[in-house]
Amino acid sequence: MYKMHATALAVLLCAAALQGSAGKALGDDAIHMRELSALTFFAGRQTLGRRASPVPQLSCVGGGACGSGLEPDVVQCTQTGFDGVSAQWKCSAELDEEVALGPVTVTCEGYRYSGDKYVLAGSCGLEYNLVYRNSARSSWSRRSNRNGESSGIWNIVILAGAFFILFKIVQVRFRANKR
Numbered sequence: 001m002y003k004m005h006a007t008a009l010a011v012l013l014c015a016a017a018l019q020g021s022a023g024k025a026l027g028d029d030a031i032h033m034r035e036l037s038a039l040t041f042f043a044g045r046q047t048l049g050r051r052a053s054p055v056p057q058l059s060c061v062g063g064g065a066c067g068s069g070l071e072p073d074v075v076q077c078t079q080t081g082f083d084g085v086s087a088q089w090k091c092s093a094e095l096d097e098e099v100a101l102g103p104v105t106v107t108c109e110g111y112r113y114s115g116d117k118y119v120l121a122g123s124c125g126l127e128y129n130l131v132y133r134n135s136a137r138s139s140w141s142r143r144s145n146r147n148g149e150s151s152g153i154w155n156i157v158i159l160a161g162a163f164f165i166l167f168k169i170v171q172v173r174f175r176a177n178k179r
Contacts, residue, residue: 026111026112026118027111029050029111029120029121029122030111030118030119030120030121031118031119031121032117032118032119033082033086033087033108033117033118033119034079034082034087034117036079036087036108036119036124037078037079038076038077038078038079039076039077039089039106039124039126040074040075040076040077041057041058041074041075041076041077041124041125041126042057042058042073042074043056043057043058043071043072043073043074044056045057045058047109047122047123047124047125048109048120048121048122048123049109049120049123050109050111050120050123051109051110051113051120052109055125056125057124057125057126058071058072058075058125058126058128059125059126059127059128060128060129060130061127061128061129062102062129063102063128063129063130063131064130064131064132065099065130065131065132066129066130068099068130070095070096070098070099070130071130072093072094072095072101074093074094075091075092075093075101075126075128076091076092076093077089077090077091077092077104077106077126078090078091087106089104089106091104091126091128097133098132098133098134099130099131099132099133100130100131100133101128101129101130101131102128102129102130102131103128103129104126104127104128104129105126105127105128106124106125106126107124107125107126107127108120108123108124108125109123
């Protein structure tokens with residue numbers, strides 16, 4: 001009988017220990033992923049970090065238009081669904097008419113561990129692709145900044161054309177003076 005009570009007590013203690021670790025109180029800065037209805041991300045700002053180091057809120061990770069100067073300053077994402085494991089997001093931003101957001105990934109720091117459904121408030125960041133709407137354009141011809149200034153290649157073409165015209169004018173005058 002003593003062995004049965006000792007075994008029952010051990011089982012109860014293990015269950016209590018497991019319940020205690022599973023039911024650990026979360027801080028005020030923990031939020032369940034499904035409760036996040038909208039997130040706003042800003043260029044130049046960092047996420048919050050508790051277990052991991054902060055990262056940029058906005059990161060352009062591909063799509064061909066990263067580094068073009070056409071990246072958004074602000075992106076807002078709304079949660080369109082939660083499948084019990086991860087959230088699905090739809091994101092929008094005010095962008096130049098020649099680019100669009102491609103695939104996006106919202107990442108947040110798990111509150112207690114990586115992959116935790118509870119996340120640290122303020123820890124979410126957005127990795128996005130920025131794509132050109134007209135993919136037929138070559139990469140060097142799409143390089144223009146927000147002020148509409150031409151890229152370096154166009155400056156070279158215009159300068160070469162001006163030198164060619166100047167050369168022809170000098171050549172015609174030099175021939176006229178020889179006669």
